[in-house]
Amino acid sequence: MSIRRINSTGRKRIAREDARILVHPDPDGVLAFDARLDLSDYALPGDADVFVEAYRQTTFMRFPHGTVAAPHPTGETSCRLTDFTSGDGLLFRVKVTSTDERSGILLAEGDRIPVSDDEEQPDNRIALLPPAPGELGQETWRVDFAGANGPLLLVNSRVGDWKALAASPLFRSLVYAAAMRQILWHIYKVEQIRDLDDAQDWRCRWLSFAAALPGGGDPPLASGDDDEWDEWITSAVESFTRQHQMLDHLKPELERIRGESG
Secondary structure, X not given: OOOXXXXXXXXXXXXXXXXXXXXXXXXXXXXXXXXXXXXXXXXOOOOOEEEEEEEEOOEEEEEEEEEOOOOOOOOOOOOXXXXXXXXOOOEEEEEEEOOOOOOOEXXXXXXXXXXXXXXXXXXXXXXXXXXXEEOOOOOOEEEEOOOOOOOEEEEEHHHOOHHHHHXXXXXXXXXXXXXXXXXXXXXXXXXXXXXXXXXXXXHHHHHHHHHHOOOOOOOOOOOXXXXXXXXXXXXXXXXXXXXXXXXXXXXXXXXXXXXXXX
């Protein structure tokens, strides 16, 4: 699928409640989506082009989706997500681009749009660390930073029902605190974020999440001292585990395993 270059200047932000995306298998069993877009309140040119983009990690597909005046799919296969085997961890973007003498200018965008369910109201929550299946050899799980839109918690698809494993108290108790610590260190050491100005940036969202935990406190953004960041990250992770009672949830699972093995 060809990708045309899009310039970005002064774009408007499309609210998630105006962009509902439903994902379902088509008659051939291939994933497809329905985009229900309401662009009437954004004062955009009626003939501006609309695109819907689906992405997960490094996999990406772009679909022409008509115009602002008539935001509908174009082409027989335009809504088929042929590059994706499941809808898990799938996110969408909606982009509106100009068609006048400045053709290709990005006029409006909505990003990190989650898949909606069939209810009337969209789900505006976005998981900071959505789980997704992955081919990991003998690793049970891995935090994946390959995508530009935030980390995924990859769970080895070879375990069978990876969704059930990711949702189990045993897995959550043993994995999520370690994953959180890894992500916060990655933001500090690799991403080197030193401000919280962009609420849509995944790194800022993670730092803000950690800072909002009881007793977490603001991250030492002005500091490059490893010890200071280690203290802040440890405090945030400890607060997270207390809030979710990780050890208390782990103990009954260990007792159950002991009982089954006995």
